Amino acid sequence: MADVNRGNRPLSPHLTVYRPQLTSMTSILTRITGNALLVGALLVVWWLLAAATSPEAFARADGFITSWFGDLIMALSVLGLWYHLLAGVRHLVWDQGYLLEVEQAEKFGIACIIGSVVLTILTLIIV
Amino acid sequence: MAFLTDRKRAAGLGSAKAGTEHHWSMTKSSVGLLILTPLFLLVIGPMLGRPHAEVVEYFSRPFPAIVTGLMLVVGFLHFKGGVQTLIEDYVHGFARKVLIVAMICLSYAAMATGLYAVVKLAL
Numbered sequence: 001m002a003d004v005n006r007g008n009r010p011l012s013p014h015l016t017v018y019r020p021q022l023t024s025m026t027s028i029l030t031r032i033t034g035n036a037l038l039v040g041a042l043l044v045v046w047w048l049l050a051a052a053t054s055p056e057a058f059a060r061a062d063g064f065i066t067s068w069f070g071d072l073i074m075a076l077s078v079l080g081l082w083y084h085l086l087a088g089v090r091h092l093v094w095d096q097g098y099l100l101e102v103e104q105a106e107k108f109g110i111a112c113i114i115g116s117v118v119l120t121i122l123t124l125i126i127v
Numbered sequence: 128m129a130f131l132t133d134r135k136r137a138a139g140l141g142s143a144k145a146g147t148e149h150h151w152s153m154t155k156s157s158v159g160l161l162i163l164t165p166l167f168l169l170v171i172g173p174m175l176g177r178p179h180a181e182v183v184e185y186f187s188r189p190f191p192a193i194v195t196g197l198m199l200v201v202g203f204l205h206f207k208g209g210v211q212t213l214i215e216d217y218v219h220g221f222a223r224k225v226l227i228v229a230m231i232c233l234s235y236a237a238m239a240t241g242l243y244a245v246v247k248l249a250l
Binding site: 085 | 176182199240
């Protein structure tokens with residue numbers, strides 16, 4: 001415990017030594033989308049609270065969420081939500097020990113990207 | 128110091144023994160969200176931009192209120208676990224603890240605020 005050996009330790013290669021690959025990009029995108037969803041989630045909470053408070057408060061929150069900027073955040077959130085959901089399914093499958101080969105993981109990654117775009121378009125059409 | 132063996136240096140620095148539980152809690156909430164997310168989008172989507180009276184009436188029905196309430200609870204619990212992992216990976220030392228506590232507070236505060244709103248709209 002006393003001796004913390006700094007500077008002289010063997011270190012495993014870190015992110016910067018790898019060129020970007022589909023597997024690493026789809027992985028980091030899962031993290032980015034998951035955490036970025038906080039923005040959309042807080043906007044929805046604000047919208048709900050405003051609806052429960054008064055018509056004036058609701059008009060403010062609803063006005064923002066349906067403005068072009070609000071629409072942009074909501075559309076990106078839906079895209080992020082579907083991507084994160086599909087990537088989460090990929091993790092659940094991996095956890096069971098399936099599709100762990102690089103080629104399979106890359107195919108599944110492409111499926112996540114395409115699937116999230118398709119589902120987002122469907123969502124924006126239907127709701 | 129040089130007399131410490133590598134074995135001795137590593138002893139006692141093991142895991143906190145809580146990682147398995149954390150991973151399992153994320154697994155459970157993710158499966159829940161797999162069901163809730165499509166339902167929630169179908170519930171909340173059509174209501175954005177609608178008149179206030181219609182929104183109030185809508186959330187007084189059981190299905191929209193229950194789905195929204197569940198989404199708030201499970202969603203923010205899942206976020207709390209996920210953002211903690213993010214912080215643990217990139218932030219170190221005291222700032223890590225402060226950020227984790229802050230994000231836990233934010234998660235529960237947002238959850239409670241949303242639930243208050245849904246309950247008030249539903250009842």
